[in-house]
Amino acid sequence: xxxxxxxxxxxxxxxxxxxxxxLNNLGFKALEPAMTYTDAITxxxxxxxxxxxxxxxxxGKKTGIDLAEKxxxxxxxxFIFLTSNADKITLNEAKKVMPxxxxxKPFSKEELYTTIEIVLNNFSINDKQTRNENQIIERALFxxxxxxxxKLAFSDILYLKSxxxxxxxxxxxxxxxxVRGSLNDITNKLNDKFIQVHRSYxxxxxxxxxxxxxSIVIYDKSIPISKKYKETIFExxxxxxxxx
Numbered sequence: 001x002x003x004x005x006x007x008x009x010x011x012x013x014x015x016x017x018x019x020x021x022x023l024n025n026l027g028f029k030a031l032e033p034a035m036t037y038t039d040a041i042t043x044x045x046x047x048x049x050x051x052x053x054x055x056x057x058x059x060g061k062k063t064g065i066d067l068a069e070k071x072x073x074x075x076x077x078x079f080i081f082l083t084s085n086a087d088k089i090t091l092n093e094a095k096k097v098m099p100x101x102x103x104x105k106p107f108s109k110e111e112l113y114t115t116i117e118i119v120l121n122n123f124s125i126n127d128k129q130t131r132n133e134n135q136i137i138e139r140a141l142f143x144x145x146x147x148x149x150x151k152l153a154f155s156d157i158l159y160l161k162s163x164x165x166x167x168x169x170x171x172x173x174x175x176x177x178x179v180r181g182s183l184n185d186i187t188n189k190l191n192d193k194f195i196q197v198h199r200s201y202x203x204x205x206x207x208x209x210x211x212x213x214x215s216i217v218i219y220d221k222s223i224p225i226s227k228k229y230k231e232t233i234f235e236x237x238x239x240x241x242x243x244x
Contacts, residue, residue, distance in 0.1 A: 003029035004142070004149050006116070007049035009067060010082065011035045011059040015105075019053065019082075019112070026113050027148020037062035037070075044075055050151065051116060051123075052079040053103070056094060068097040078123040080115055117149060141189055143169065143179050152177065154191055158218050159203040172207070172219065195236050198226045205237065 006028045010016035016033035023030040031047050034040035036059055043049070052071065054064035068079055081094050084105040094102070100119040103111065120142050141152045152169065161168045162183045169177045179186075183202055187194075196202045197216055201223050209217040216223050216233070225233065 003027075004051065004116075004120070004151055005029045005031055005047060005049045007031050007040065007043055007047070007052040008033040009035075009040045009052060009058065009064060010055045011057075012055075022109050022112060026109070027146075028116070036060045037067050040067055041070065044071070050077060051120060052077070053082050054079050056081055056083040056090060065093055065097055068094075068099060072097060078119050080119055117144070120149065139191075141169070141186075143177055145177055150177065154193065154204070155206070157194075157204050158207050158221070159201055159223060160186065160194075162200045170221075195229075195233060197229050197233055198224050199228075208237075211237075 006023050008016050008019050008023070008030060010019065010033055013033070013035065016035070020030035020033055031043055031049060034043050038060070040052075040054075044052075054067055056064040058064055058067070064081065068081070071077065071079055078100050080101045080103055081099045082103045082105065083090065083094075091102075100122055101115045103115055139154055141154065141157065142149055143152060144150075152171065156171045156173070158170045158172060160183065161170065165180060165182070167179050167181055167183065167186060169179065171177075183196065183200075187196070187202070190202070193206050194202050194204055203216060203218050203223060207218050209219070211217070211225075211233075212222070214225055216225055
């Protein structure tokens with residue numbers, strides 16, 4: 001589990017500081033703002049942000065669009081364009097680097113929060129299909145907790161349990177996060193180490209200790225296996241059965 005690190009690239013320091021303050025108030029971790037392309041690359045290398053907010057117009061020869069192109073090529077994390085100039089020419093240039101969203105100055109605290117939440121969610125879904133498992137969204141699940149977005153590393157998740165309209169996410173450190181939704185809603189956000197073993201349970205096979213007759217044991221927690229999923233489990237784990 002960890003805070004969502006947000007990089008703000010904005011050459012007007014007062015605006016940059018205001019955005020960072022707002023991000024921190026929303027529960028994110030705002031990195032030190034960058035004012036130029038070069039500053040931003042240095043921060044990306046050092047801090048590895050989860051998402052960036054990029055002003056299209058920056059001081060110096062290289063713009064936010066140039067930076068976005070570099071992120072796409074070498075770093076692969078989501079970014080949002082920030083601009084006070086929403087003219088057609090600017091937008092057409094920005095489209096070429098495929099941003100997941102735009103924020104037009106001035107914007108509200110609610111707009112900032114909603115935009116980040118949507119971008120992280122959409123990036124997660126798209127990456128599931130097109131990007132490899134070394135990228136950040138392929139290694140983590142993003143959930144809302146007490147008004148903030150929290151990153152849960154897949155390696156820290158033991159299992160997920162469905163109860164009515166809620167899902168309980170249980171971690172190695174015994175902490176739990178409860179989110180609204182169904183197992184079907186969350187399945188496409190997980191990697192191939194997670195398998196459904198029961199209508200109410202999805203488990204992380206990396207933490208599997210043993211399989212018993214009608215249950216699977218994860219960190220000494222016995223989780224039921226239903227007949228519906230048993231064959232799929234055996235295939236997934238390459239288990240060979242023998243007749244007596």
